[in-house]
Amino acid sequence: MRDETVTGALAPSPIPEARRQIEICNACRYCEGYCDVFPAMTRSKAFADGDLSHLANLCHNCRGCYYACQYTEPHAFALNLPAALAEVRQDSWERLARPQIVARVFHKSGLAMSGVLVVGLAAILWALAALGKGQGAGFYASLSHNAMVAIFAPAFVFPLISIALSLRAYWREVGGSAIRLRHLIAAARSAGELRNLSGGQGQGCNFEDGDRFSNARRRWHHLVLYGFLLCFAATSTATLMHYLLDMQAPYGLFSLPKLLGLPGGVMLAAGTLGLMVLKLRADPALGVARVWGGEMGFVALLFTVAVTGLVLYGATGSAWVPGLLALHLGAVLAFFLLMPFSKMIHGFYRFAALIVEEQKRDPAA
Ligand code: HEM
Ligand code: SF4
Ligand code: SF4
Structure with a gap:
């Protein structure tokens, strides 16, 4: 279940968008040598929420994959993997904090x-x-x-x-x-x-x-x-x-x-x-x-x-x-x-x- 935001509204989960992008990257694999995230994603074909939290915290936000990517906007795939993983990482830091x-x-x-x-x-x-x-x-x-x-x-x-x-x-x-x-x-x-x-x-x-x-x-x-x-x-x-x-x-x-x-x-x-x-x-x-x-x-x-x-x-x-x-x-x-x-x-x-x-x-x- 999603947690409430500071204003009381229900925050949308960043997980589905990250999953969509990771699945495209896992098929493409062009950025394989940049960091540990790409070799790590090749272990799975389907990504559970916990897998995405792990990949997100492994990402160091170097942004290399964004600038190398042929699927960023205006391409219809609209890839922005550094941002998608940063959202999941941020969500994990806030959702799991005590007190949240x-x-x-x-x-x-x-x-x-x-x-x-x-x-x-x-x-x-x-x-x-x-x-x-x-x-x-x-x-x-x-x-x-x-x-x-x-x-x-x-x-x-x-x-x-x-x-x-x-x-x-x-x-x-x-x-x-x-x-x-x-x-x-x-x-x-x-x-x-x-x-x-x-x-x-x-x-x-x-x-x-x-x-x-x-x-x-x-x-x-x-x-x-x-x-x-x-x-x-x-x-x-x-x-x-x-x-x-x-x-x-x-x-x-x-x-x-x-x-x-x-x-x-x-x-x-x-x-x-x-x-x-x-x-x-x-x-x-x-x-x-x-x-x-x-x-x-x-x-x-x-x-x-x-x-x-x-x-x-x-x-x-x-x-x-x-x-x-x-x-x-x-x-x-x-x-x-x-x-x-x-x-x-x-x-x-x-x-x-x-x-x-x-x-x-x-x-x-
Ligand atoms: C386990 C060790 C650590 C790792 C793997 C690590 C990793 C990183 C990475 C990858 C970034 C850049 C990406 C980002 O901004 O999220 C970053 C930013 C930063 N880290 Fe660390 N860090 C570690 C420990 C520390 C410690 C002990 C401090 C200081 C007490 C620190 C201070 C900072 C600061 C000030 C930034 C810049 C934050 C920003 O620009 O938003 N880090 N760290
Ligand atoms: S970021 Fe773009 S180029 Fe890199 S693996 Fe993903 S889809 Fe391929
Ligand atoms: S932004 Fe993250 S996922 Fe992309 S290459 Fe850098 S560390 Fe890897």
């Missing part, structure tokens, strides 16, 4: 929702810091360590529970089975290289420009992904230093949190900026145009997390620290709280799709 309504609102109005949440949370944190002034030393003179843990621990755990519930439903829908280490390693390698955005031969994708192949989207995404992982490693190291070694923030330039966090923050800021510029150049009709704002909201939120973190570091020791700290923590908190509902969910679903694809290809699985 928050995801539907974010994908529609993500820019506004992120903005309101960052400012609101920053204001609350700033007020908390003002009330508790003088209860800590150094960095924690602004906001006590205990207050930070009390706020951030649930803000981290609840989104993870929501994502786990949503992924479990997805896993069942697409027929995932027991995870083997070799499937995990192969999926991690594919995600780490973004192989499905490479155009098959490494020439790149056609995301922002149909007339030429480019690896720009891949490179900006590498900066975002590895920058994010470095920032995560920096925060984890700082937590360990605090609890195991009794060393409190702020840390010096040659400490692990700074050596990991500074390049991570710069990479994250540069990568998100690059992705935003490419997004402004790309044709929205080859994705899901109605969620363009939500997608931009997600990238802008990541950019805000990175830039406020860097500016906060630059302002160490100045009177700007309490305000900047509240803003940075507000952005981080908003990012984690919105993880199950924003486009951040793409990382989890796409990684799951890469694992399931390895399982389906493996004759021994």
Whole structure:
């Protein structure tokens, strides 16, 4: 049964249109070398809803198949496979989200929702810091360590529970089975290289420009992904230093949190900026145009997390620290709280799709 939209109307399913297009592609097979989607579709003659969800999350929206296709409009077949799969993928992220309504609102109005949440949370944190002034030393003179843990621990755990519930439903829908280490390693390698955005031969994708192949989207995404992982490693190291070694923030330039966090923050800021510029150049009709704002909201939120973190570091020791700290923590908190509902969910679903694809290809699985 279809779910209701935010306005209460019954949303039309994108599945029949995707099925029509996939059946044409499965007969044509001209785009076979572009990505994992085409070899995967050759396993079936008829496509169940779960098969289409799987193919949709395997697609990296490189757009190569659209620009190569002889059946796009004005041909009567009116093929637009990147858009048809993006609709199914988007539908899976919204339909399987828990609670579903928050995801539907974010994908529609993500820019506004992120903005309101960052400012609101920053204001609350700033007020908390003002009330508790003088209860800590150094960095924690602004906001006590205990207050930070009390706020951030649930803000981290609840989104993870929501994502786990949503992924479990997805896993069942697409027929995932027991995870083997070799499937995990192969999926991690594919995600780490973004192989499905490479155009098959490494020439790149056609995301922002149909007339030429480019690896720009891949490179900006590498900066975002590895920058994010470095920032995560920096925060984890700082937590360990605090609890195991009794060393409190702020840390010096040659400490692990700074050596990991500074390049991570710069990479994250540069990568998100690059992705935003490419997004402004790309044709929205080859994705899901109605969620363009939500997608931009997600990238802008990541950019805000990175830039406020860097500016906060630059302002160490100045009177700007309490305000900047509240803003940075507000952005981080908003990012984690919105993880199950924003486009951040793409990382989890796409990684799951890469694992399931390895399982389906493996004759021994
Ligand atoms: C499992 C690993 C991941 C995979 C396979 C993956 C894959 C992709 C792909 C294929 C795209 C381009 C297509 C699209 O826009 O839907 C994309 C976009 C993006 N990804 Fe990832 N991603 C992963 C993890 C992450 C992580 C951890 C982050 C950052 C925290 C991230 C941030 C972004 C951003 C900012 C965009 C641009 C969104 C947009 O333009 O709408 N990704 N990702
Ligand atoms: S996108 Fe067009 S050219 Fe490519 S396989 Fe499908 S029908 Fe053939
Ligand atoms: S848009 Fe790219 S990744 Fe998606 S099906 Fe077409 S060729 Fe494959």
